[in-house]
Amino acid sequence: MEENKELTLAQQKKKALFLNRTNGYDRLAQGDLEAMHTYCEGYKTFLDEGKTERECVDYAVKLAEAAGFRPLVRGETLRPGDKVYRNNRGKALMLAVIGKKPLSEGTVIGAAHIDSPRLDLKQNPLYEERELAYAKTHYYGGIKKYQWTTIPLALHGVVVLQDGKTVSVRIGEDPGDPQFTVGDLLPHLAGDQAKKTMGAIVTAEQLNVFLGSRPFGEEKESDRVKLAILDLLHEKYGMVEEDFLSAELMAVPAVKAVDIGLDRSVIGAYGQDDRVCSYACLKALLELETPETTGVCVLADKEEIGSLGVTGMQSAAFDTFMSDLCQGQGVPLKSCYETSFCLSADVTAAYDPNFAEAYEVRNSAFFNYGVCISKYTGVRGKSGASDASAELVGKVRRIFAENQVVWQLAELGKTDQGGGGTVACYMANRNIDTIDAGVPVLSMHAPFETTAKLDCYMTYKAMKALYTA
Numbered sequence: 001m002e003e004n005k006e007l008t009l010a011q012q013k014k015k016a017l018f019l020n021r022t023n024g025y026d027r028l029a030q031g032d033l034e035a036m037h038t039y040c041e042g043y044k045t046f047l048d049e050g051k052t053e054r055e056c057v058d059y060a061v062k063l064a065e066a067a068g069f070r071p072l073v074r075g076e077t078l079r080p081g082d083k084v085y086r087n088n089r090g091k092a093l094m095l096a097v098i099g100k101k102p103l104s105e106g107t108v109i110g111a112a113h114i115d116s117p118r119l120d121l122k123q124n125p126l127y128e129e130r131e132l133a134y135a136k137t138h139y140y141g142g143i144k145k146y147q148w149t150t151i152p153l154a155l156h157g158v159v160v161l162q163d164g165k166t167v168s169v170r171i172g173e174d175p176g177d178p179q180f181t182v183g184d185l186l187p188h189l190a191g192d193q194a195k196k197t198m199g200a201i202v203t204a205e206q207l208n209v210f211l212g213s214r215p216f217g218e219e220k221e222s223d224r225v226k227l228a229i230l231d232l233l234h235e236k237y238g239m240v241e242e243d244f245l246s247a248e249l250m251a252v253p254a255v256k257a258v259d260i261g262l263d264r265s266v267i268g269a270y271g272q273d274d275r276v277c278s279y280a281c282l283k284a285l286l287e288l289e290t291p292e293t294t295g296v297c298v299l300a301d302k303e304e305i306g307s308l309g310v311t312g313m314q315s316a317a318f319d320t321f322m323s324d325l326c327q328g329q330g331v332p333l334k335s336c337y338e339t340s341f342c343l344s345a346d347v348t349a350a351y352d353p354n355f356a357e358a359y360e361v362r363n364s365a366f367f368n369y370g371v372c373i374s375k376y377t378g379v380r381g382k383s384g385a386s387d388a389s390a391e392l393v394g395k396v397r398r399i400f401a402e403n404q405v406v407w408q409l410a411e412l413g414k415t416d417q418g419g420g421g422t423v424a425c426y427m428a429n430r431n432i433d434t435i436d437a438g439v440p441v442l443s444m445h446a447p448f449e450t451t452a453k454l455d456c457y458m459t460y461k462a463m464k465a466l467y468t469a
């Protein structure tokens with residue numbers, strides 16, 4: 001029988017009128033597959049090098065300097081093609097590539113965050129109980145506490161010693177390093193625990209990191225295990241117990257970024273929220289030569305706890321950086337802001353077939369359907385959202401279409417199920433047109449999060465298209 005290639009009238013109309021939602025693998029452009037592979041290898045290295053905001057800044061500065069960026073000097077005259085950055089106290093980073101158009105015609109900003117949920121050590125962390133030494137923690141960001149037990153952890157951070165010297169700590173990442181863990185109760189004795197609700201199965205005060213068990217010295221002494229731990233820390237870092245007071249130490253998952261799935265289509269790692277979008281914005285900016293419009297990339301700290309503090313997106317550090325750029329061209333900051341555009345690049349929830357009841361399938365993001373625009377975020381009735389205008393969504397989708405960016409549009413989950421926010425509102429507050437977009441994540445905020453490689457790559461491609469549009 002001869003194949004009938006003629007479409008019925010209904011089929012023709014469907015093709016012309018229906019929203020076309022198909023898997024991104026069926027929509028890739030020439031060269032995308034190969035570029036995606038190379039891109040994701042670089043991204044996995046970024047994840048392993050930067051497990052804290054400080055480490056992310058250090059690594060990003062290294063990449064930026066290799067790409068010709070230099071620290072911005074206040075008062076200098078900036079010319080098209082100039083590549084500058086400002087390191088905000090080692091925890092946040094702002095970079096810019098000066099465009100041909102004056103800053104009075106605005107900038108394109110990619111804003112992402114480099115802090116991730118983790119277990120921060122309390123300021124007085126170390127104690128011994130029943131001849132076991134532990135560190136007390138205060139969790140950072142929104143976590144399901146039970147997920148942080150019985151996994152290998154590494155200890156990262158800095159200690160500022162009495163003499164003002166800062167020492168860096170990174171234990172549990174190199175081969176042969178010891179690692180750490182938080183315990184959980186054996187199922188045999190979990191009769192009472194099993195009746196508790198999620199937040200109480202493991203409480204915040206039970207998130208104590210095991211540090212050691214070998215006593216020091218004579219039997220008649222007390223706290224011999226704690227003493228042995230302090231002795232090791234003193235030997236390695238020159239620190240005493242009081243130095244914990246001026247330390248920022250954090251326990252993070254010790255696992256490295258890996259390919260997941262027989263087909264290797266997915267990346268599993270700690271801290272992909274929001275280093276996945278941070279890397280996309282950073283890499284796209286580092287590859288800019290002399291764009292028409294000035295490109296800016298912000299890697300912010302403290303997003304997971306409200307973007308507060310001097311290194312968060314609400315800090316004037318960003319305004320100071322931008323006004324220093326503007327001053328170099330004699331442009332008022334406000335006229336730069338009102339003509340600028342910001343992509344608040346942050347992750348969204350990917351539809352999880354195992355927990356389908358939490359999602360509204362018609363407005364969910366899917367793995368491999370590309371970078372996900374969220375017109376708005378927020379909680380219950382869009383509370384706390386920066387709702388991008390229809391005009392802004394229209395502009396972005398036009399740019400994506402012209403540049404063969406595979407994209408989708410979604411919101412987090414069922415309307416009254418929960419919600420979230422990003423730095424978008426703080427950029428919009430500055431009178432900057434802002435839209436949310438980013439990578440869909442499965443198991444978001446868990447110690448081990450997963451993303452689809454196609455979506456990671458498309459977020460980079462999207463950012464590149466916006467920078468060069």
Ligand code: MN
Pocket residue numbers: 113273274303346347
């Ligand atoms: Mn995020």
Ligand code: MN
Pocket residue numbers: 273304445
């Ligand atoms: Mn988050």
